[in-house]
Amino acid sequence: MERRSFIKSCTLLCASGIGIAALMESCGSIHYAASTIETNKIKINKSEFIDKKNAERKFVVVRSEKLDFPICIYKKNETLVAISMQCSHQGCELNPNETSLVCPCHGSEFSKEGKVLSPPADKDLKQFKVITDNETIYIEL
């Protein structure tokens, strides 16, 4: 192998490694919280909002066999907002991030409170009532 070809191969290998690491890190930013069902409530431990480095998560996602779509729970100061991740336009599953939820199908965007920020969706997302005690979050279905 020529020197030039060897350097080019090494550069490509390093670049792809960095790309894969960045992709894995971005995938890791969504935390799927462990949950249990109690009659018509989903129960989540508040510790789900703390990551391994003891930093506070801005949101967590909950999946349940009782739901067709997951619920995203955003933490805003001490207030929790639980919203459905089903797009109000044609029902695709939304992709959450720290500031909004974006629809991969036609590009609608919603705020952390589930309000429409960008069309084509024209209805806000379904919100669930949230109750808390010292250690637990309850989402009423």
Ligand code: FES
């Ligand atoms: S289904 Fe979400 S924008 Fe169309």
